[in-house]
Amino acid sequence: MTKMHIKLNVNGEPKEVLAEPRELLIHTLREQLNITGPHIGCETTHCGACTVEMNGKSVKSCTVFAAQADGAEITTIEGLGTPDALHVLQQAFREHHGLQCGFCTPGMITRAHRLLQENSNPTEEEVRFGMSGNLCRCTGYQNIVKSILAAAAEMNAIKEAAE
């Protein structure tokens, strides 16, 4: 099959790749662009480890063709913070022990980021419902929920201080 020219804006940077139509977005990100924060967990749309943001939606990038994403703006965990300047959510996961092995964490945080964009002051129940597309097999979720609630409070405090 002829390869297609795919243009993406990933974490604010324009990218262009050649990909077969059957190439999945997660493979384009990881193998062509070396953006390895989004992980391949189940590869069957269940676990959410491959979650990225595409045009303001949280999507499982194992279930989107790169061709569908042509022209899209993509944000991955790499676009949220850096090791030297962690995002508030990353800091909260660290402080509240929101991870053990860390495999699900990039997907968790990328999804939580979108959730807090849409609902900046969620209840615990809303966090659990909003995170229901992401599976963790270590923590039992309690500390993940705690981390997200703490990050929401922190982000709101920062916003208030700025006003």
Add this chain to the structure above:
Amino acid sequence: MIPAAFEYHRPTDVQAAIRVLQDHGDEARVLAGGHSLIPMMKLRMADLSHLIDLQDIAELKGVSIDNGTVSIGAMTTQHELIESDELFRAAPILREAALQIADPQVRYMGTVGGNVANGDPGNDMPGLMQCLGATYTLVGPDGTREVAARDFYEAAYMTAREDEEILTRITFAAAMGGYAYEKQKRKIGDYATAAAAVLLTKEGGRVASASIAMTNLSDVPVFSEAAAAALVGSGCDEGATTAAISAMLNDIDPTEDNRGPVDFKRHVAGVILARAIQRAWSRA
């Protein structure tokens, strides 16, 4: 988990999409949100050589409500259905049902058109659309036709849609009165073990009208006229609910699978319908 190779098309109008369907026959499939089709392609259970992505066809998007008629473009996502306050005022049962479909990430991509057109007995929207008495608009090489949701489903994955037709729009009358979509599932993201859509209206303490449809309890959605008739005229008491459940149980035909044996599914169907009737009545 890499699908077989195919050619990708992204037309900007329905006619162009139909031309690709005509050119390639059953080698071509349309792609809506892709959250049923792409997993099947990855498992190599869906076999196609031309994929027609409908995302750039503007006329397939959006919700409009005019004179009490609700019209939903096929490419409207579950997330957009949930977010639409206008739709919630006209037919709140849609938000209640959509929130029980899959998970947030899937709802950002999954569309109402894909959900109803696929013909998967596990999908929630077909039963809901039968309950609402919705009409589907199909556009093909020979023009446009309308098919009632109650006449659309023939068998699992077999519908009244012809290979060269695209389901473009869903319309139904605004649904006033009590409503409930009740779904039993094993976990988030699962299909229903049993689900019930109930709409009813109340006059003078009695059920004036009712509509009931069941999901994943046959190879097609089950619109149970007899179950609804058992409620009409009653005070929606325990006796009427029991009669409605008996009537519904005569209409469903579940099969044993990893969600349980037939007897269990029939039991769950009864419990779910009782809950749905109770909640719809409390809102009527």
